[in-house]
Amino acid sequence: MKLLRRTLIATAALVALGAQAAATVGQPAPDFTLKDTSGKTVRLSDFKGKHVVLEWTNPGCPFVRKHYDSGNMPATQKEATGKGVVWLSINSTEKASSDYLEPAKLMAWKQERKSAPTAVLMDEEGTVGKSYGARTTPHLYIVNPQGVLVYAGGIDSIPSARPADIEKATNYVKVGLAEALAGKPISAATTAPYGCSIKYKS
């Protein structure tokens, strides 16, 4: 019995490791199940048939604040969901981090900034973040209706914490979604994400 359990754990660990290496643009996006801020379970595979944006977030990070306080991220979300795209904001900050916000506080922070994602998901264990190779906040991914990862990278083209740079930058997510929705390949499918390190549970 004990041996069986150990084997199962080891297998699970291996699967997790395999998944971690697998998040590559052009490959199937790793499926996941997470709870949203209200405790409801959300699965990625529930959204098959739709484009899904995954956005790693952490209100404690100045780069995230750059895009929320300026209204850039909420506007990008609104435009996307308005076109039938699913937007999932994921917080992989570990509970022990000083940046960690409880689900209700996280939701309140988002609502204050008129953020309108489909759901805000809690990933305190960091397993989903690691399986996607998410490194920074923000770090964005686009999954196509077939469940294939078609974009991984930054929110835009100017890596800085200066809100004034937003209007000069190319918003990769907006451009990528427009191309994907028009049935065209995404021209910049992998870009450099920039921001704070994700505070993963070690």
Next chain:
Amino acid sequence: MVAPEPNPPYPLPHCTMPSRPLHRLAVTLFLIAASALWTGANAQFSSKTTGQGTSVVTTPYVRAELLAHAPQGVAPGQPLWLGLSITHQPEWHTYWKNPGDSGLPTDLAWTLPAGLDAGEIAWPLPKKIPIGTLANYGYDGTVLLPVPVTVASTYAPGPLAKDATIKLRASWLVCRKECIPEEGEFTLQLPIQSTTALSGAAFEAASKAHPRPVLAGTNGIVPDSQAQLAAEGNTLNVSVQGLPVALRGKTLDLFPETAEVIDNAAQWKQAWNGSVWTAQIPLSTQRSASPSLMPVVLAEQSAAHGTGPDTRTGYRAELKVLGTWPQGASVAAVSPALEAALKANAAQAGGAATPAAGSGASSLTLTAALLGALLGGLILNLMPCVFPVLAIKVVGFTQHAQDRRAHRVSGIAYTAGVVLSFIALGALMLGLRAAGEAVGWGFQLQSPAVVASLAALFTLIALNLAGVFEFGHFLPSSVASLQARHPVADSFLTGVLTVAVASPCTAPFMGASLGLTATLPAPQALAVFAALGLGLALPYLAASFVPAVARALPRPGAWMDTFRKLMAFPMLATVVWLVWVLGQQSGIDGAGALLILLVGLSLVVWALSLAGRARVWMATVSIAAMALLVWAFAPHVTHIPTAQAATSSPQVSATGWQPWAPGAAEQIVAGGRPVFVDFTAAWCVTCQYNKKTTLADANVLSDLQAKNVALLRADWTRRDPAITAALASLGRSGVPVYVFYRPGKPPVVLTEVLSVDEVRATISQL
């Protein structure tokens, strides 16, 4: 946290959203305490602040200061460095040019007076900062980010201007686990006429911390460093050539200058294959760059968060990427632009692979080195420092003109003497090097004692040739008859003598071969030394085996005695040269002392050659006198005066040459100016020849001046570990070496025997 907070003013005072009043109070208290501390620090630097601005910005996490280094003031052609010095609070760090998995490189935006032009940051070697499953590249403690500034010839500050106003807007991201983007405005009034050099040491340290280029591929002797994409497409197989010997066998850190290519935090394997460092580096699964050239910086791996000063030296290699970057997507089709770029990459890599395929790698280079060494050895016969010894050999040769068997035996013995001596010297050099001594070829002559001994030996040979004494007069008859009774031993010893004298003449072709020995496994290195010896002995060996050559030699006769005495003069000329070399090392006192000792030695030898009663008296007196002379003067010979550099430098600068110093070339090149370095030594005949001919050529000098090339001379006459290290980094172990350093390109190493055409052709490409 409920009330909407206004946008925090930039720079943001803190990162974590203060969610509790207590937390906010703690932060406030910390800020007050910190600013109180910094006020003290500011006061200390108040002399540098002006009414218009400050050169110091302090935050709770860093203290940043704008520094300048202008030893000659602000004037065209003079060195001018600006830099931002960042002192981090413990545990906090800022980032390198490639910040790694997160973070941002520090950004400097300058506002300078017209005519001043700031270059790129000369980034010092970073540290790898692991954060869980991620890794960053950056700096903790204190780091200076230096920027070279060129002053245009049109720079005209106006007759009344005293200072140049330097303005800097710097932005940096400082992180522990949390990150704070910060920004600062700095102002500095830089005196135009007077010296600003208070931060000279900091800039020098930063220049030392700037990675040095490894030797780029030259003449097929050193192949290119490469990054071969593995067939599975998820690994880069890196091989780096031309790293310094000191790193051999050590575990290295790799810092890619290109972001978003490798998996920064992954574990990877590395190995040393002789002089070549190899590693298998996993690629990032979300790689967004596909470069055809990947510059990387390598340095010895340091203990994580090690304390104490950072003694690592970084080396920069430009890896040629071979193979095709994997195209990530089957479904997510690639954009036409990206596809075109990938195709271009593939074509480039394919083109590059063709010449690379022909390189049988190390076996080819070893063959080339052996051939080069053989050829170099042959040419050594013509060198002025070998020719006199060969002359003795010719005298001996004619003595055995009738006996062909004796010829062959003595030819083989001579060859054995030469080859074995070369191997012994080579083994000694490799042994010393393995023991950590910084030595290179010609190192024997860096010791005044060895130079003095050689001078004594040549004086004795000259006196003997001139007929002042015969060995039989004062040596026990058994030893004296050695030459007569054992021609084989005699030939062998002549071979040894030839090597002793020939070794400093680093002839053409030899430099590269000898440099290679420093990067080859020991058996192969010794084979190169043996080939060199064989080349040197070959003409004599051929003459002893081919009767036609022997027959061509003149018959023995009375002319032989005349010829022998004539040969005493080249010997004496060699003594003069050795005394001059010693003069470079020990000064005029040392040279004088050596001369008086040589006179004493001659007196002793002459006294011993006398007969009867006179011999007893004269020998006793002269030996006593010699003992006194040795006691009084020998210390002068080996004494190396420390202040000598100061006396020689005015002479140096008068001819436009500046003395070389470690990092000086890199510093000037970073300022956008090409540099020509002459690695030379007084005892190196080839060096002296080049110096008096090509390097004194009017056309060469005017070309150098036209391209504004800085001239540096590195004098290796005495032992200097810094120069030895610089030679090693160029893949050489002896002088002469002539190098052009160019901004943004690998250095060009010229041939040992410089031709005017070659130098001018290289200058025209600068």
